[in-house]
Amino acid sequence: MHAHLRATRRTPGALTLLLPTLLAACTAGQPATPPTAAASDPAPAEVDAARDELAALAAAARDRHLTARYTLTGTDGPARDVTVTRAEDGTWRVDVPAGALGGTADVSLATTADGLFQCGLPSAGRPQAASCVRLGDRDDAVPRQLDPRVQHPFTDWLEVLTDRRTPLAVSPATAPPGVAGSCYAVETTSASLNPPLDVGIYCYQPDGTPTYVRAALGALTLAGPPGPAPATAPLAGPVVVAEPLGLDAPSPSDSPSAGTP
Structure with a gap:
């Protein structure tokens, strides 16, 4: 009887000693506390930035009026000089050497x-004087079969x-040697037969000049400092039917000579 009482009196102390051990055993198998959101924030924040x-630079490019050579x-064949005109009134003109009739x-x-x-x-493939054909309204797209892109x-x-x-993924990119401005890698994030633009690298100076x-x-590379823009983009020749x-x-x-002996 006395032995039993002595054992009962010791029980609270034993429990006190056992509690820390039991708690440690319960928590030992639990996974570590997951990292806070801040640990995974830098990459998404960098992408958003x-x-x-890029959106700000592209907006500046839309407002940039210039004449430039790229x-x-x-592409197939030698390097070509492309002339770009973005006029003060919002009209534009792009001259593309070897842009039609198989180059x-x-x-x-x-x-x-x-x-x-x-x-x-x-x-060489069209020795006659320059002339122009109307393709549609000002905001229409160039038909695919005519589009040099x-x-x-x-x-x-x-x-x-x-x-x-627009579903795009944008990340900073390293500028190619000799290219000024900030560069970005652009990809589309949705599957489409007609993507809104080509994936690739896009570089701009702070004033919106595409470089x-x-x-x-x-690959289009700015070939020299841009010049001033005209008041409106001139057509290369008269409009004909x-x-x-x-x-x-x-x-x-x-060919006009087809069937000629």
């Missing part, structure tokens, strides 16, 4: 107050880059 920076490389004809794409035009320029980085793709609703674009169309020049080389049956 890059998206905002070197186009990375044998030079073309110019332009908008004026009267609409969207393609102009054939004198070249070189004009997009200076026209409608700027609107895509400024629209935060480099590398995309499916090739004719068929525009397609991208593909004409077949032998389309």
Whole structure:
């Protein structure tokens, strides 16, 4: 009886000693406290910052009025000089050497107050004088079968880059040697048969001057300091009623000399 009482009196002390051990055993198997959100914030914050920076630069590019020359490389054939004009009144013109007839004809794409035009320029594949064909209204897209794509980085793709609703992933990129400005890698984040722009690298100076674009169309590099912009973008020649020049080389049956002995 006395032994039992003595054991009962010792029980509270024993429990006191056992509690820390039991608590440690219960918590030993639990996973560590997950890291706070701050530990994973830098990458998303950097991506958001890059998206905002690029949108601001693209907006500046939309307001930038200039005449500039770019070197186009990375396509079939030698390097070509592309001339870009963004006029004070918002009209534009982009001259694309070897931009039609399988690379044998030079073309110019332009908008004026009267609409969207393609102009054939004198070249090896088209020796006659420059003339222009109306393709549609000023805000219409160039038909796919006529589209050399070189004009997009200076026209409608700027609107895509400024629209935060467009599903794009943007991250900082290293500028190629000799290229000034800030560069960004751009990818689309949704599967589409008609993506809003080409994925690639886009570089801009702080004033919105595009300095480099590398995309499916090739690489466009600013070839020198931009010049002043005209009041409005001039067409390369008179407007005529004719068929525009397609991208593909004409077949032998389309040649004026076809069937001639």
